[in-house]
Amino acid sequence: MIVKTLLVRDFRNHTSKDFVFEPGINVITGPNASGKTNIVEAVYYLSLARSFRGVDDEDLITRGLEYAEIKSQVIEGELKRSIRILITKKGRSVLVNGKKVSKLSDLAKCVNVLLFEPKDVLLFRGSPRDRRNFLDINLSKQFPLYLEYMTRYDQALRQRNELLKSGKYDENLLKTTTELLVKYAGPIINYRAMYVKDINDILIKITRALTGVKEAIEIHYKPFIPMSSDYQSQALEAFNRVLDSDLKHKATSIGVHREDISVSLNGRDIGTYGSQGENRLVALALKISPYFMVKDEDKKPVVVLDDVMSELDDIHQKRLISFLRKFSQVFITGTELEIEGATQIKLKESKEVF
Numbered sequence: 516m517i518v519k520t521l522l523v524r525d526f527r528n529h530t531s532k533d534f535v536f537e538p539g540i541n542v543i544t545g546p547n548a549s550g551k552t553n554i555v556e557a558v559y560y561l562s563l564a565r566s567f568r569g570v571d572d573e574d575l576i577t578r579g580l581e582y583a584e585i586k587s588q589v590i591e592g593e594l595k596r597s598i599r600i601l602i603t604k605k606g607r608s609v610l611v612n613g614k615k616v617s618k619l620s621d622l623a624k625c626v627n628v629l630l631f632e633p634k635d636v637l638l639f640r641g642s643p644r645d646r647r648n649f650l651d652i653n654l655s656k657q658f659p660l661y662l663e664y665m666t667r668y669d670q671a672l673r674q675r676n677e678l679l680k681s682g683k684y685d686e687n688l689l690k691t692t693t694e695l696l697v698k699y700a701g702p703i704i705n706y707r708a709m710y711v712k713d714i715n716d717i718l719i720k721i722t723r724a725l726t727g728v729k730e731a732i733e734i735h736y737k738p739f740i741p742m743s744s745d746y747q748s749q750a751l752e753a754f755n756r757v758l759d760s761d762l763k764h765k766a767t768s769i770g771v772h773r774e775d776i777s778v779s780l781n782g783r784d785i786g787t788y789g790s791q792g793e794n795r796l797v798a799l800a801l802k803i804s805p806y807f808m809v810k811d812e813d814k815k816p817v818v819v820l821d822d823v824m825s826e827l828d829d830i831h832q833k834r835l836i837s838f839l840r841k842f843s844q845v846f847i848t849g850t851e852l853e854i855e856g857a858t859q860i861k862l863k864e865s866k867e868v869f
């Protein structure tokens with residue numbers, strides 16, 4: 516898919532800006548604080564109706580104003596969609612072709628954006644939550660059923676934690692809730708295992724293209740209970756074993772909400788043993804790997820690389836660029852960056868509006 520036009524109004528530091536983008540590589544340059552990341556943040560917002568910077572919607576509205584607006588034309592093969600998002604302090608509304616969209620999964624179908632941002636260098640070193648998020652977001656986009664199972668699992672988890680916290684809990688209710696957790700965790704584990712297996716081959720290919728080195732790379736996922744014919748009894752037993760400790764800590768200590776993935780390079784965990792450079796390139800490879808899971812050319816995700824080039828040496832920059840030339844549409848930001856044949860968007864120094 517192609518994000519053809521973008522209009523942002525009162526969005527962060529942009530009072531009113533109009534862009535026309537092209538298929539292939541789009542380079543957004545400008546001095547520090549000119550609003551480059553803000554632009555790709557708006558592009559990302561089109562796909563999930565939330566920022567990737569972990570902020571509230573309110574922070575996206577130009578300080579001192581009441582609302583922000585994002586408008587875009589997105590092309591998917593023969594299909595053209597116009598998307599309009601209004602962000603207010605009380606919430607946001609999303610219109611696709613003039614019709615209100617309330618389910619996020621419906622918006623995610625219209626625009627799919629894969630993002631790499633500078634802090635992803637820490638993907639394998641930081642908290643498991645970020646790695647789980649990677650799995651959950653991409654699986655939810657590709658398989659709406661996964662999102663459904665996750666939503667139900669989260670509901671059961673919340674209920675179990677409330678029971679644990681309440682002190683005097685109803686034994687039967689706790690049992691039922693735990694059974695629900697086990698029930699919904701089953702398909703979640705299956706989806707995760709399948710996805711990680713599929714992504715492994717892709718990850719090897721991308722890493723080789725980016726590094727030029729044939730290193731042994733492998734992604735690992737170890738479910739909290741391995742899937743087998745007696746998964747259910749094993750899982751229930753495991754929850755039983757941790758019950759006393761869960762009651763003491765007032766939280767559920769095992770389950771798919773605590774799982775993790777890891778990547779090894781030549782048999783050693785990359786988070787622990789990998790260099791900064793290796794971490795950066797493998798994290799980049801992982802974050803763009805879902806691109807190759809989408810088979811329909813018209814539905815290929817838009818790829819956003821915020822501020823990655825300056826951290827790479829010449830050779831790796833060249834490798835990355837030649838790799839990205841095959842993609843439907845890519846956005847790359849940087850203070851100074853020239854890429855042959857790319858569409859150039861130059862932002863000027865931003866004047867503070869307050």
Ligand SMILES: Nc1ncnc2c1ncn2[C@@H]1O[C@H](COP(=O)(O)OP(=O)(O)O)[C@@H](O)[C@H]1O
Binds near residue numbers: 548551575865
């Ligand atoms: N809600 C907001 N209202 C006004 N300005 C904002 C808002 N949020 C961020 N900014 C401004 O946006 C600028 C940073 O934009 P950013 O896209 O991160 O720049 P860069 O070009 O370095 O990526 C800063 O000057 C910051 O003060």
Ligand SMILES: [Mg+2]
Binds near residue numbers: 552553
């Ligand atoms: Mg930036």
